[in-house]
Amino acid sequence: MTRRTVSAVAIALALQAVGATAARADGLPVLGFTGGTRGVRSLDGTRRYLARPRRHETIVRAVTTSGRTQARAALPGRFDVPVVAYDGSASGLSANGRTLVLIRPRTAFPQRSTELAVLSAPTLHPLRFERLRGDFSFDAISPGGEWIYLIQYTSRFDPTRYRVRALSARTGHLLARDIVDPRNRGEAMRGNPITRVSSADGRWAYTLYDGNGQPFVHALDTARLTARCIDVAAFPTNVNPWQARLTLSGERLDVALEGQTLTEIDTKSLSLIALTRAAGAKTAKSQPSEGSNTVPIAVGLLLLAGAGAGAILTVTRRGVAPPRRSRVP
Secondary structure (H helix, E strand, C coil), rough: CHHHHHHHHHHHHHHHHHCCCCCCCCCCCCCCCCCCCCCEEHHHHHHEEEEEEECCCEEEEEECCCCCCCEEEECCCCEECEEEECCCCEECCCCCCCCEEEECCCCCCCCCEEEEEEEECCCCEEEEEEEECCEEEECCCCCCCCCCEEEECCCCCCCCCEEEEEEEEECCCECCCCCCCCCCCEEEEECCCEEEEECCCCCEEEEEECCCCCCCEEEEEEECEEEEECCCCCCCCCCCCCCCEEEEEEEEEEEEEEEEEEEEEEEECCCCEEECCCCCCCCCCCCCCCCCCCCCCHHHHHHHHHHCCCCCCCEEEEEECCCCCCCCC
16 A cells, blocks of 8 residues: 555545544444543443454453453454444443454555454353455444444445444344434434443433534434434534533433533433523424543544644644534535
8 A cells, every 4th residue: 555545544534533424323433443441341330341452363351340350362353342432432242241342443444344253242252253345333232232233334435425234243144224213314414423322221322413503412222223313402602512421311311511401302202301502502403303532532633644634623622623514415
């Protein structure tokens, strides 16, 4: 690969992760970033799963809160814990604690194939290795580990073109139909995943997306192979939207920013139940429908893409300035 090709790939990755973002569906435009040092934690908080490279293999460990290793395995090749939002939210572990999915880290866009490792979480014994033809990224997993949700990129040149797919963890076959909000099949909007939170039973994956004036929450029903999109209150001016967080309590999901609750969502009806009007913010339509600092990700992108990404990304003392959001024509 020539230097020019490497540079083009790096800039494409930076564009995808920061400026050119995925369509309005739950996706993973955080390409090139994986579980890092934090790994993914079980829902009950008793275990954390870590993946580390060693020569030509990957060492996977299940550790307790005290740091004691309960299980260990060596996998051929390079795999890591997938990240699903810019705050470093990780995924890949089923709610029942039985299935762990790792992905081969991305080094280019597009890539001809995608590799997944499906493991038994208690023992870390490999259940199957999947090599998918085409460019995919990991998004979520169903509570029982039956379904793995993926983003399939459909263009060699435009990373914002993709399909949300479901892969059977048992057979390795992709479901033919896409996973979409059935009420918004014709609507396509763009946004960056800021943060994610999951329901206590692991069925729902709620992801907050940014937006220049109109953020939204994507609610993915991982058990029933469907999704809902919920427009929420606009972020106040002069604040960093990358610090926004989701809080799930009972049947209420709060969207909060700098200590202020902007929107409350009833997770039973998937509709807005309250919102706080901010100066200059528009009222969102009432319709059904563990994070880390983002600065290291921004710096990583700048180092990756070099001067070519300088006009794309703005890093402030508070984090990353929000990229633009626009409708797909």
